[in-house]
Amino acid sequence: MTTAYRPPRDHAWFLRNRNYTVFVARELTSVFVAWAIVFLMIVIDAVLNGGDPAAFAGQPWVIALNVVALAATTFHAVTFLNLAPTATVIRLDGYRLPAWMIQGGNHSAWLLISAVIAYFVLRTP
Incomplete structure (x- = not known):
C-alpha cells in the first residue's frame, strides 16, 4: 500500500x-x-x-x-x-475615477463623520 x-x-x-x-x-x-x-x-x-x-x-x-x-x-x-478602489469602479462620462480620489473621498468621509461624533460626545452640556 x-x-x-x-x-x-x-x-x-x-x-x-x-x-x-x-x-x-x-x-x-x-x-x-x-x-x-x-x-x-x-x-x-x-x-x-x-x-x-x-x-x-x-x-x-x-x-x-x-x-x-x-x-x-x-x-x-x-x-x-x-482597498476600496480595487472593489469600486466609478466612471464619470466614460472616465474611470483614479484610485486616489476614491481613497481620498473615503478617508475624508471617515474624518468628517468622526469629527461630528466627537463634537457631540465631547461637548459640555
Whole structure:
C-alpha cells in the first residue's frame, strides 16, 4: 500500500509577501474590532443599569487593551478604505475615477463623520 505525498506546509507563507502580511494583519485586527464592540456594549449596559462604567473602564489592563484596540482598529479601517478602489469602479462620462480620489473621498468621509461624533460626545452640556 502506498501513501499519498503531502508536501510540507509553510506556516509562514504570508510573511513572504508584503500584501499577504498586511492582509493577515488586517484580518487579525478584527479581534480588536470585536473587543471594541463588546467594550461599548459593557459601557452601555453599565449606564442603562445605573452602574459606574468608569469602574471597569478605568482599570489599567482595560485602558491598555483599549489603546491597543484603537491602534488595531485604526489600522483595520485605513487598510480597508485603501482597498476600496480595487472593489469600486466609478466612471464619470466614460472616465474611470483614479484610485486616489476614491481613497481620498473615503478617508475624508471617515474624518468628517468622526469629527461630528466627537463634537457631540465631547461637548459640555
